[in-house]
Amino acid sequence: MLAIKLAFKNLLGAGLRTWLNAFVLSIAYVVIIWHSGILEGWNRQARRDMIDWQIGGGQIWHNDYDPYDPFTFQDAHAPVPKKFQEQFKSGHLTPVLVTSGSFYPEGRIQSVLLKGIDSEQSILKLPTGSFQKHEDAIPAMIGTRMAKNNRLREGDYVTVRWRDAHGTFDAAEIKIVRIFKTSVPAVDNSQIWLPLEQLQQMLQMPGEATYFILASGQQPVEAGGWHHQGYDVLLAEMDEIIRRKSIGGTILYTIMLLLAMLAIFDTQVFAIFRRQKEIGTDIALGMTRSQVIGLFTVEGAMHGVLAAIMAALYGIPLLSLQAVHGMAMPEGMDDYGLAGAEKIFPVYTTALIIGTVILVMITTTIVSYLPSLKIAKMKPTDAIRGKLQ
Amino acid sequence: MENSELITIQNLVKHYPMGKNRFTALKDINLTFKKGEFSGVVGPSGSGKTTLLNIIGSLDSPSEGHIRILGKEIGSLSNKSAAHLRNHYIGFIFQTYNLMPVYNVFENVEFPLLLLKTSAKERRQAVLEALEWVGLSDKVKSRPKQLSGGESQRVSIARAMVKKPPVVLADEPTANLDAENSHHILQTMEKLNREFKTTFIFATHDDKVIQYLKRKISLVDGKVQSDERLN
Numbered sequence: 001m002l003a004i005k006l007a008f009k010n011l012l013g014a015g016l017r018t019w020l021n022a023f024v025l026s027i028a029y030v031v032i033i034w035h036s037g038i039l040e041g042w043n044r045q046a047r048r049d050m051i052d053w054q055i056g057g058g059q060i061w062h063n064d065y066d067p068y069d070p071f072t073f074q075d076a077h078a079p080v081p082k083k084f085q086e087q088f089k090s091g092h093l094t095p096v097l098v099t100s101g102s103f104y105p106e107g108r109i110q111s112v113l114l115k116g117i118d119s120e121q122s123i124l125k126l127p128t129g130s131f132q133k134h135e136d137a138i139p140a141m142i143g144t145r146m147a148k149n150n151r152l153r154e155g156d157y158v159t160v161r162w163r164d165a166h167g168t169f170d171a172a173e174i175k176i177v178r179i180f181k182t183s184v185p186a187v188d189n190s191q192i193w194l195p196l197e198q199l200q201q202m203l204q205m206p207g208e209a210t211y212f213i214l215a216s217g218q219q220p221v222e223a224g225g226w227h228h229q230g231y232d233v234l235l236a237e238m239d240e241i242i243r244r245k246s247i248g249g250t251i252l253y254t255i256m257l258l259l260a261m262l263a264i265f266d267t268q269v270f271a272i273f274r275r276q277k278e279i280g281t282d283i284a285l286g287m288t289r290s291q292v293i294g295l296f297t298v299e300g301a302m303h304g305v306l307a308a309i310m311a312a313l314y315g316i317p318l319l320s321l322q323a324v325h326g327m328a329m330p331e332g333m334d335d336y337g338l339a340g341a342e343k344i345f346p347v348y349t350t351a352l353i354i355g356t357v358i359l360v361m362i363t364t365t366i367v368s369y370l371p372s373l374k375i376a377k378m379k380p381t382d383a384i385r386g387k388l389q
Numbered sequence: 390m391e392n393s394e395l396i397t398i399q400n401l402v403k404h405y406p407m408g409k410n411r412f413t414a415l416k417d418i419n420l421t422f423k424k425g426e427f428s429g430v431v432g433p434s435g436s437g438k439t440t441l442l443n444i445i446g447s448l449d450s451p452s453e454g455h456i457r458i459l460g461k462e463i464g465s466l467s468n469k470s471a472a473h474l475r476n477h478y479i480g481f482i483f484q485t486y487n488l489m490p491v492y493n494v495f496e497n498v499e500f501p502l503l504l505l506k507t508s509a510k511e512r513r514q515a516v517l518e519a520l521e522w523v524g525l526s527d528k529v530k531s532r533p534k535q536l537s538g539g540e541s542q543r544v545s546i547a548r549a550m551v552k553k554p555p556v557v558l559a560d561e562p563t564a565n566l567d568a569e570n571s572h573h574i575l576q577t578m579e580k581l582n583r584e585f586k587t588t589f590i591f592a593t594h595d596d597k598v599i600q601y602l603k604r605k606i607s608l609v610d611g612k613v614q615s616d617e618r619l620n
Binding site for chain 2: 002005006009010012013014277278280281283284285286287288289290291380381384385386
């Protein structure tokens with residue numbers, strides 16, 4: 001208690017120097033929390049978007065289906081099992097049929113995945129309601145990336161070619177009835193979405209599907225020839241990307257912290273050097289060296305406390321504002337291969353804030369303590385006279 | 390106890406290493422100090438006055454010999470015990486006042502009592518009393534930079550005396566003061582010596598201080614040359 005009282009008094013007495021140090025350290029607090037919040041928000045958003053646009057509440061795959069091996073698509077299909085009918089009818093499960101094909105935008109040939117999905121599904125955010133009966137062509141929808149890469153617009157007609165269940169090639173014109181914007185490239189790039197029934201007809205696979213998408217919270221039903229894939233598999237790649245992004249975040253975090261600690265360390269070294277006379281006097285008046293070391297350590301550590309208060313004063317309004325309004329991401333992120341929403345909404349968890357405060361306090365205390373150890377080697381008789389050691 | 394021996398110094402020697410050689414600052418010092426003495430260790434610069442005072446004050450330890458203060462052997466004290474001794478029983482007055490610049494007068498004088506863990510009420514009472522002794526009751530809120538040299542030294546005296554220690558060590562207390570302030574300081578310390586029977590030991594070469602001493606111990610080249618009662 002005495003050390004805290006004396007330290008606080010000394011800190012306030014140091015005036016501008018204290019506040020400048022505290023301000024620098026507060027910037028470290030705010031930047032670390034902000035950056036971590038952005039990453040957390042980005043990551044949560046990416047997971048959420050993936051769930052909303054691609055994987056739903058989980059998937060049930062045909063046993064032969066491997067999304068990374070197009071050669072499996074030819075055989076990875078089967079009729080919708082009777083056991084799935086109840087969930088299907090209640091809208092808690094939707095089938096998707098997948099096949100490889102080609103399409104010919106502006107006379108060029110492009111490989112593409114043709115995916116058929118129920119136009120009345122509401123599990124994924126895909127605007128399947130846009131599928132309407134078109135007499136002149138098969139309705140299709142594509143993502144904005146697909147549209148941009150192939151210079152397609154809504155209303156355009158494109159020829160697609162596919163191979164049906166009997167191995168026969170066939171072709172037809174499709175009409176782009178909807179171009180949707182999504183942050184999930186996996187439902188956009190090189191994919192054309194068609195009404196399920198239409199694709200089943202094209203492939204001569206009536207009532208068949210390659211995989212099923214479950215609604216959130218739905219329990220998968222067991223059926224022979226099909227197996228369930230949970231988030232642990234479906235989000236594994238995303239989790240790995242997030243993990244790697246976090247490493248970068250941690251590096252930045254660490255650099256920020258080191259810079260702030262350098263400021264505190266330098267301040268402590270300078271303070272001890274400048275206040276040798278005071279240290280000698282403290283010892284002469286009856287403080288033990290340990291008490292003096294403790295005093296300087298607490299003084300340094302209290303910068304962390306002052307910085308936390310400062311950071312709270314300006315950080316809370318700033319970060320709260322951004323959490324509500326989001327941070328606009330630059331256009332053209334896709335060009336760099338970065339998938340992301342137009343706006344990122346940072347997420348500042350209690351664990352992040354408390355963890356950051358604790359981490360900064362601990363590191364501040366350590367870098368305050370280390371230079372204070374020099375006091376143990378000081379000669380008080382020389383220090384009292386102001387003789388520099 | 391009247392005239393009890395507070396400090397006993399026997400065959401005290403102090404060496405300092407200087408490269409391969411060593412410098413002997415104090416050579417075979419034998420002295421005793423009784424309660425209520427107003428003594429001074431007098432000598433030119435480099436005679437060992439400050440060294441002797443530092444050892445008496447347990448800020449330094451003897452190389453050879455013994456020194457007992459209030460029954461405690463200085464040479465065998467741990468750092469913690471030495472700090473305890475200084476905290477409870479010894480007051481220091483320094484040549485350059487050594488006031489804490491960030492504390493005001495009250496807080497500077499209060500500092501030793503904080504270390505003694507005295508209650509806030511008792512501290513306040515003691516500090517105001519000490520400031521009254523030195524005539525600075527109106528400067529309670531002033532900072533050291535707002536004080537004159539004489540006022541600063543009086544604050545230093547108040548700080549040394551606030552815990553009413555049996556021993557006060559004053560190292561060149563008038564070195565940075567003019568004649569008028571020097572006399573004022575010395576008169577204050579003389580008054581406190583009479584009132585509280587505090588033993589004052591000075592290290593000085595100032596004639597103004599020597600005038601007030603009741604006992605003059607002359608130190609030359611680390612040796613006691615003479616030890617005479619004055620007045």
